[in-house]
Amino acid sequence: MKKVFGRPKSMKSNPFHYCAGCGHSIAHRLIAEVIDELGIRDRTIGVPPAGCAVLAYNYFDVDMIEAQHGRGPATATGLKRVLPDRIVFSYQGDGDLAAIGTAESFHAANRGENITVIFINNAVYGMTGGQMAPTSILGQKTTTSPVGRNNILDGYPIKISEIFAILPGTTYIERCTVTSPASIVKTKKAIRKAFQYQIDGQGFSLVEILSPCPTNWKMSPPEACRWIEQTMSKEFPLGAIKDLPAEEMKKQQKGK
Numbered sequence: 029m030k031k032v033f034g035r036p037k038s039m040k041s042n043p044f045h046y047c048a049g050c051g052h053s054i055a056h057r058l059i060a061e062v063i064d065e066l067g068i069r070d071r072t073i074g075v076p077p078a079g080c081a082v083l084a085y086n087y088f089d090v091d092m093i094e095a096q097h098g099r100g101p102a103t104a105t106g107l108k109r110v111l112p113d114r115i116v117f118s119y120q121g122d123g124d125l126a127a128i129g130t131a132e133s134f135h136a137a138n139r140g141e142n143i144t145v146i147f148i149n150n151a152v153y154g155m156t157g158g159q160m161a162p163t164s165i166l167g168q169k170t171t172t173s174p175v176g177r178n179n180i181l182d183g184y185p186i187k188i189s190e191i192f193a194i195l196p197g198t199t200y201i202e203r204c205t206v207t208s209p210a211s212i213v214k215t216k217k218a219i220r221k222a223f224q225y226q227i228d229g230q231g232f233s234l235v236e237i238l239s240p241c242p243t244n245w246k247m248s249p250p251e252a253c254r255w256i257e258q259t260m261s262k263e264f265p266l267g268a269i270k271d272l273p274a275e276e277m278k279k280q281q282k283g284k
């Protein structure tokens with residue numbers, strides 16, 4: 029019998045510990061499928077975040093190395109510079125990338141490190157109980173903004189992808205989601221492209237995934253998907269934010 033669906037080779041058989049309806053599990057599977065399809069399993073190194081995906085090394089069957097909270101892109105930088113033939117990705121939540129590791133992430137992007145960042149934006153600190161994150165949207169109720177995020181008290185939601193896109197070191201940035209079969213297909217294409225750009229030596233690529241956190245949003249999984257589609261994606265519009273042609277990137281990389 030022809031097998032049409034199975035576990036990607038780059039994924040271990042351990043059951044996920046994520047909550048039902050969490051986007052982390054879908055994102056993990058997509059990354060593993062892409063690694064298999066690109067044939068880079070034996071030379072990929074992943075850097076998991078601090079956050080709900082801290083145990084990602086239990087799921088990915090590739091080399092993985094843990095970084096301190098927010099320091100994924102700094103760790104990935106070191107790995108890539110020492111082992112330039114490896115494909116290195118860091119996997120980060122919004123608390124990890126947009127709060128605790130803002131500086132490390134921003135500077136790795138600005139240096140144009142030839143690494144890929146998978147940025148899981150679920151608009152809260154998932155692991156530690158659903159506190160307001162830099163990406164929580166205005167009016168969003170979290171454990172630390174019980175009456176809703178207020179720009180005067182709390183500032184505005186930070187659009188990491190748009191900010192990184194203006195840095196000359198970045199080559200490909202796309203925002204996607206995992207709320208429907210069609211959006212999952214698009215997200216996989218984006219992840220594949222981001223890894224391909226790294227294989228081609230084009231510099232820093234990032235895929236932002238708007239990802240449901242039904243537990244901390246206090247919603248059912250279908251409600252969480254609807255909230256992303258109807259509310260969160262208005263604040264964080266989906267689609268390619270930057271896609272620099274190879275020639276353009278090569279010119280920039282020559283250095284002065």
Ligand SMILES: Cc1ncc(C[n+]2csc(CCOP(=O)(O)OP(=O)(O)O)c2C)c(N)n1
Pocket residue numbers: 077078079080081097120121122123124125128148150152153154155156161
């Ligand atoms: C330096 C430091 N400060 C705080 C923490 C506690 N901490 C662990 S995970 C986390 C939040 C993670 O949120 P996010 O990155 O959005 O990931 P999610 O859990 O939502 O996937 C925090 C604050 C820590 N581990 N290290």
Ligand code: SF4
Pocket residue numbers: 045046047049050051052080150154155240241242243244
């Ligand atoms: S708390 Fe949220 S981000 Fe963490 S596993 Fe559960 S649904 Fe996913």
